[in-house]
Amino acid sequence: MTAPPPAPSSGPSTPRRRGRPPRAGRTAADVPAARDRILDAARETFAAHGYDKASVRAIARRAEVDPALVHHYFGTKEQVFEAAVAKAAAPVLAGPSVLAEGDPREIGERMTRLFFSVWENPASREPLLAIIRSVVTHQTAARIFRQFITKNLVSRVAQRLPAPDIETRIELAVAQLVGVAMLRYVLRAEPLASAEAEDLIRRLSPVVQFHLAGGPPPLPPEH
Amino acid sequence: MTAPPPAPSSGPSTPRRRGRPPRAGRTAADVPAARDRILDAARETFAAHGYDKASVRAIARRAEVDPALVHHYFGTKEQVFEAAVAKAAAPVLAGPSVLAEGDPREIGERMTRLFFSVWENPASREPLLAIIRSVVTHQTAARIFRQFITKNLVSRVAQRLPAPDIETRIELAVAQLVGVAMLRYVLRAEPLASAEAEDLIRRLSPVVQFHLAGGPPPLPPEH
DNA sequence: GGAAAAATTCATCATGTGTTGAATATTGCT
DNA sequence: AGCAATATTCAACACATGATGAATTTTTCC
The missing domain is CATH 1.10.357.10 (Tetracycline Repressor, domain 2)
Incomplete structure (x- = not known):
């Protein structure tokens, strides 16, 4: 009701391009796949703030990704936590x-x-x-x-x-x-x-x- | 919109009497003053859940008091924490x-x-x-x-x-x-x-x- | 008795949260 | 060329949170 529509492409939060991004010839290791970026961002964020204060939105922001993508890949926040910790801790546990x-x-x-x-x-x-x-x-x-x-x-x-x-x-x-x-x-x-x-x-x-x-x-x- | 006004004195959440309660001859140690009940509830809640998950509302609920009263006495949540820990830990520290x-x-x-x-x-x-x-x-x-x-x-x-x-x-x-x-x-x-x-x-x-x-x-x- | 102070609740705001569903753009398969 | 799968963002919901200001009742003090 009182939410003014933000002027697109002028504010500090650049509205990202929608849809699947073009691959543009990257050999797939140029910029790491979003999925991996999310996992890394999750690990860092959980490490820095603990489970509760590490919000899905903060993780997404750090991975430069939409929060919905986090859920798309991993489901619930708890699953994000398990995935992130499991991936990073596996070599240590072994x-x-x-x-x-x-x-x-x-x-x-x-x-x-x-x-x-x-x-x-x-x-x-x-x-x-x-x-x-x-x-x-x-x-x-x-x-x-x-x-x-x-x-x-x-x-x-x-x-x-x-x-x-x-x-x-x-x-x-x-x-x-x-x-x-x-x-x-x-x-x-x-x-x-x-x-x-x-x-x-x-x-x-x-x-x-x-x-x-x-x-x-x-x-x-x-x- | 979908919030039905709770029938007074019939639902599980009894709508409390407003305003300052009558003292009714208690010698001031009968039921502990609300201020102290809040401090105790805060200590217990912080101990059980940690700072972040211990909500002001949960503390108030435990002290059987309105959340606003917590703020009235102690100000911000951080001040509640400091007061609760300081009071309870003082004898230990001494x-x-x-x-x-x-x-x-x-x-x-x-x-x-x-x-x-x-x-x-x-x-x-x-x-x-x-x-x-x-x-x-x-x-x-x-x-x-x-x-x-x-x-x-x-x-x-x-x-x-x-x-x-x-x-x-x-x-x-x-x-x-x-x-x-x-x-x-x-x-x-x-x-x-x-x-x-x-x-x-x-x-x-x-x-x-x-x-x-x-x-x-x-x-x-x-x- | 009347006024000020204290104790208490109510209603509400702004913000942040996890999560979902739809929309859109690209790739890969046939 | 067409179509399914994939990758991504947008918009929104429902809810919880910390906080505030006003209302209401009682006590206390003059």
């Missing part, structure tokens, strides 16, 4: 067979190194950030995260280090690393956020090893 | 002088016990849940959390255990505990979520102590 091999006395260091190799790489960090940012308010994300821990850590490590309380042990080790992720990558608390990864690996490996494989508790300080 | 006293060789256990004494008590757990649920997506909450860590942990412990890298040490210890909070209270991952607090204190204290006060790394398992 990776850590490192844990099941090698000297069990060094499994703590291997797990700590695996953690940082994933988190220090922006490409693999983003889907994890997206998950963590979403985990705390959204059920689906929480389920994904639990499955990640169970499938990729608990089962792999448990078969290597059988012990009655191994699940608790693994989760305490994971808790140490998740906490570091929270403080370093989500909260960006200093000085943790700027510390050298190698330094943190040195400090954390014995703790993770202690959690996983037990042994005598760390000694008190020499005082 | 507490931990435990850290600065006693044998430094047991500061790890004291800190771990402090952590669980706060998190195992629903009254003090809720504002922290609210903060954690909000920290990951909302800037204000992140600031509050950083201040909490800095003011109430870093400063207190640092003056007790001077060391060049004490800030990093403290944050690694905090990371261990924050990670446990994430897995146990936010994600509710089993078996951590159902473990006995005393058992966890036993397992975590040496790690926290190790982070804070150094000493030789925990020994490898006897194999």
Whole structure:
């Protein structure tokens, strides 16, 4: 009723050309297909704002695409989330067979190194950030995260280090690393956020090893 | 257009009496003042859903009050959040002088016990849940959390255990505990979520102590 | 008693959301 | 040439949200 029709091709929001765009001789890898742009934009947006605040419209804007196209390709917003996270996290999830091999006395260091190799790489960090940012308010994300821990850590490590309380042990080790992720990558608390990864690996490996494989508790300080 | 006016005092949403309610001889502590009910409802709602999904309307509904009243008392939603968290977290923030006293060789256990004494008590757990649920997506909450860590942990412990890298040490210890909070209270991952607090204190204290006060790394398992 | 202040609800606005259906332009197949 | 499939945008719906201003009732103070 009070909505004035915007003058076409004059406002700051250029009205896009409708219909399927001409291919114009691109070899299909010139500008990435819209579908992939959407997936990337989704991953980045979810990582930056979490599930709820990452609107379909914001994703579409970032992908330079109409919001309807997002739905056209992926259906509901939840499916967009699953697709984006699944695509980006797949290589990470497939990776850590490192844990099941090698000297069990060094499994703590291997797990700590695996953690940082994933988190220090922006490409693999983003889907994890997206998950963590979403985990705390959204059920689906929480389920994904639990499955990640169970499938990729608990089962792999448990078969290597059988012990009655191994699940608790693994989760305490994971808790140490998740906490570091929270403080370093989500909260960006200093000085943790700027510390050298190698330094943190040195400090954390014995703790993770202690959690996983037990042994005598760390000694008190020499005082 | 399609909104039928609800028959007064017959539908499920009883249209409330307008204007200031009669005091009717209550000694002012009979039914808590609406202002306090709003604050409590806000704390519970923020704790349950995080900042973004906790709508002013939901808070008002829980407090059995009109949404406008929430704004009347507190202004913007952000101010509601600050007021609710500040009120509920105040006693917790004031507490931990435990850290600065006693044998430094047991500061790890004291800190771990402090952590669980706060998190195992629903009254003090809720504002922290609210903060954690909000920290990951909302800037204000992140600031509050950083201040909490800095003011109430870093400063207190640092003056007790001077060391060049004490800030990093403290944050690694905090990371261990924050990670446990994430897995146990936010994600509710089993078996951590159902473990006995005393058992966890036993397992975590040496790690926290190790982070804070150094000493030789925990020994490898006897194999 | 009368006026100001306080406590409360109602109605409404502007905005943003997820989602859908139709329209339009291009490609690829026959 | 024609036709189905595909890729894309437009326009709109139904709903939820944060916020505001006015109305209404009560208390409190003079």
